[in-house]
Amino acid sequence: MTVVTRFAPSPTGYLHIGGARTALYNWLFAKHHQRHGAGGKFYLRIEDTDRARSTQAAVDAIYAGLEWLGLDWDGDPISQFERADTHRAAAERLLAEGKAYKCYCSPEELTAMREAARKEGRQRMYDGTWRDRDPSEAPAGVDPVIRMKAPLEGETVIDDLVQGRVTVANAQLDDMVLLRADGTPTYMLAVVVDDHDMGITHVIRGDDHLTNAFRQTQLYLALGWDTPTFAHIPLIHGPDGAKLSKRHGALGVEAYRDDGFLPEALRNYLLRLGWSHGDDEIISTDQAIEWFGLENVGKSAARFDVTKLTSLNGHYIREADNARLTDLVMERLQAAYPGRLAKEAQDRLFKGMTGLKERAKTISELSENAIFYALQRPIPKTEKAQQQLGADGAALLRDLRPVLDATETWRDEALMAAAKGFGEAGGLKLGAVAQPVRAALTGSTVSPSVFEIMDVLGREETLGRLDDALAGL
RNA sequence: GUCCCCAUCGUCUAGCCCGGCCUAGGACACCUCCCUUUCACGGAGGAGACAGGGGUUCGAAUCCCCUUGGGGACGCCA
Numbered sequence: 001m002t003v004v005t006r007f008a009p010s011p012t013g014y015l016h017i018g019g020a021r022t023a024l025y026n027w028l029f030a031k032h033h034q035r036h037g038a039g040g041k042f043y044l045r046i047e048d049t050d051r052a053r054s055t056q057a058a059v060d061a062i063y064a065g066l067e068w069l070g071l072d073w074d075g076d077p078i079s080q081f082e083r084a085d086t087h088r089a090a091a092e093r094l095l096a097e098g099k100a101y102k103c104y105c106s107p108e109e110l111t112a113m114r115e116a117a118r119k120e121g122r123q124r125m126y127d128g129t130w131r132d133r134d135p136s137e138a139p140a141g142v143d144p145v146i147r148m149k150a151p152l153e154g155e156t157v158i159d160d161l162v163q164g165r166v167t168v169a170n171a172q173l174d175d176m177v178l179l180r181a182d183g184t185p186t187y188m189l190a191v192v193v194d195d196h197d198m199g200i201t202h203v204i205r206g207d208d209h210l211t212n213a214f215r216q217t218q219l220y221l222a223l224g225w226d227t228p229t230f231a232h233i234p235l236i237h238g239p240d241g242a243k244l245s246k247r248h249g250a251l252g253v254e255a256y257r258d259d260g261f262l263p264e265a266l267r268n269y270l271l272r273l274g275w276s277h278g279d280d281e282i283i284s285t286d287q288a289i290e291w292f293g294l295e296n297v298g299k300s301a302a303r304f305d306v307t308k309l310t311s312l313n314g315h316y317i318r319e320a321d322n323a324r325l326t327d328l329v330m331e332r333l334q335a336a337y338p339g340r341l342a343k344e345a346q347d348r349l350f351k352g353m354t355g356l357k358e359r360a361k362t363i364s365e366l367s368e369n370a371i372f373y374a375l376q377r378p379i380p381k382t383e384k385a386q387q388q389l390g391a392d393g394a395a396l397l398r399d400l401r402p403v404l405d406a407t408e409t410w411r412d413e414a415l416m417a418a419a420k421g422f423g424e425a426g427g428l429k430l431g432a433v434a435q436p437v438r439a440a441l442t443g444s445t446v447s448p449s450v451f452e453i454m455d456v457l458g459r460e461e462t463l464g465r466l467d468d469a470l471a472g473l
Numbered sequence: 474g475u476c477c478c479c480a481u482c483g484u485c486u487a488g489c490c491c492g493g494c495c496u497a498g499g500a501c502a503c504c505u506c507c508c509u510u511u512c513a514c515g516g517a518g519g520a521g522a523c524a525g526g527g528g529u530u531c532g533a534a535u536c537c538c539c540u541u542g543g544g545g546a547c548g549c550c551a
Contacts, residue, residue: 010551047551054551080551107549114548123475123547145549163478172476172547180549187551211477211546234479234544241543269485272500276486279499298486300479301544308485308501318514359513369512416510423510434510446512 003033004201006043007066007073008080008191010050011058014252015065017304018206018236018244021270025233026204027071028271028292035289043198044073048081049190065253069263070285078198080190087185090193090223091146091178099222100178102144103130126174146179148222156214161202161231161294168214176215188212192219195228204231204294207301208243231294234274234301244304256309260362262320265313273302282315314361322353325366332367333374344461345374352456355448372442373456378468381443388439389469396436399426401466410459412451419451440469 005026009019026042033040046062048054066073094100103126105113110126117125131149138144151170158166178189185193191212195203203213210232220227236244256266268283275298277283277291317325326349333341342348349356352373360366372379381389389397400422407418416430423433438450441462447453454462 008551012551050550052550103549105549110549118474118547121474123477125547147549166477168477174547177549182549184549186549191551206545207478208545209551212551214477232478237544239484243545273485279487281485281500298479302486303484305484305501311501314514358515361513419510429510431510438511444511448512450510 001037001201002039002041003030003037004041004043004199005030005204006045006195006198006200007071008045008047008194008205009062010047010053011055011062012050012053013058014061014254016244016252017256017270019062020065020069020253020266021236021273022205022233023066023071024069024267024270025275025292025297026202027073028288029202029204029294030074031289032292041074042071043075043200044077045194045198046077046079047187047190048079049084049185049187051081054081061252061254068257069253069267078194080194083190083194083197084185086197087190087193088179088183091185091189094148094178094222095146098149100146100148101131101175102135102138103147103175103177104138104142104144105129106142123172124174128175131175143181143183145177145181147175148178148219150175150215150218156217158210158213158217158230160210160213161229162234162297162299163207163210163232166210168211170218173214173218176219188215188219192216192223192225196220196223196225200228202231202294203228204233207232207234231297233297234299236273237301237303239303241303260364260366261309261313262316262363265309265316268316269309269312273304274298282312310361317360317363317366318358320357322350322357325353325357325363326350328363329367329370330374332363333371336367337371337375340376341374342376348373348456352448352453355452359448369447372444372447373453377461377464379441379443379465381439382445384445385439385443388436388445393436393439394470396428396433397440397466397470400433400437401463401470404454404466405459405463410455412449412455415454416451437466441465 007019007023007026009015015023030040030042044066046059048059063077091100095102105126109129113127114125117123126147130144130147150173153170155167155169156173160166176188177186179185213230213232217227238244253266257263264285267285267288271283271288271292272281275292275296277296283291326346329349330346333345349370352370356366356370356373360369400419403418403422404415407414419433419437420430423430434450435445438447438453439445441447441450441453441457457465
């Protein structure tokens, strides 16, 4: 059987981290079956039936977020709103079959029912007032909603691939609204009709939908359709242990991009948050497709931990292609230092990237660390660097300069040998020689190897920077 | 409040389904040391958990029950 999954966000904001993980799992599950089963499809459906809260900007943000994460979907995205007529037809059919009815309750009556239910400790809110009432008693001038006639007795069972068998007494569930008074379909109806029509075989979504799944199961039954297989994955919690949601500080994936995270790192982190494959931590996307299955999804909620994401990101940066990293850094530096970059910036960054990338855990950090390569002379210096360039440092640099200049081949090994010889002659350790040089060349006390830096900068620029330092610039 | 779900180091987790191989493994973070021109990287160690209580059993992190704690859902939102 071909596996068909979907990601169905509502466009009321960016793609947040929880949604991203849900999308990832759906995508991975489909890809896995594409490779090993009878095929797999992953669809995107925009749940935009709430016209007041849905925006095109949010839809675009969701597309952009998924694209950045590398989660491609099959076919064109489906707009739930555009399928309203189909949803309505399903409700009309249930009405005609006597499986749904018109309810004329006013909002005030419903509020009263809700309060009464809560006071009496009942979960079931709507009391079924219009369930068997004669439609001729309908009040004039009131547009009714259509409610489903849900079973009053027995129980509804879901065999969830993650949660196991979950059962609820039907007495707990009231008659859900299918069509609103204005004739528009509700989410509950739309989801069921869409999932059925799209041929969704596996509904993989957040745990917060588990109770909806009971109602939806009843709806599938009423419509005479087979239910899809459900897999309710645990939610991601914030550091405080509560559901991570948009109105609770969850950031959009683009915020992680802006903070300097790589999409492959986020994928790896999100994958591992709630799913495991033994002790494996670093898992490539290809390997994830190979291994992913719902049976290894954990049942308990997980807290989002940026520190671990950061560590993973450091790993992927070290693995990343130098040209790609150079582009990412250039983009940031150009924005941060308009007109101040040396014309050799790109070239130097690329040459120095190997030394740079193993010292950074995010692209932001990498860019920070790379500034000295990109900026035109003179290089700004930190306070600590300034201290390295005091009287002693300056004297050392003055003596070292001609030694370096005398080095025939301007390469890191030769330069290091020259510096070593210089140090030994003066009874200095290499570190004592390197620090002032580092301060002069980078304006900092922390950097990649100073000899590698000299190599990248070249003779002229290196000596120029030494001269700047000696001139007190 | 009612219903549903969950419960292993600070965090993510392996182990649990099919009890013994678990003096509970890995990763992140933390501490120490090594490497070393700084910082990282890398390497070697360390500290750190089966929520509590009952059962079942020769034996329980693993099975059952209760308690406690946490979470989610209870809309003419999605």
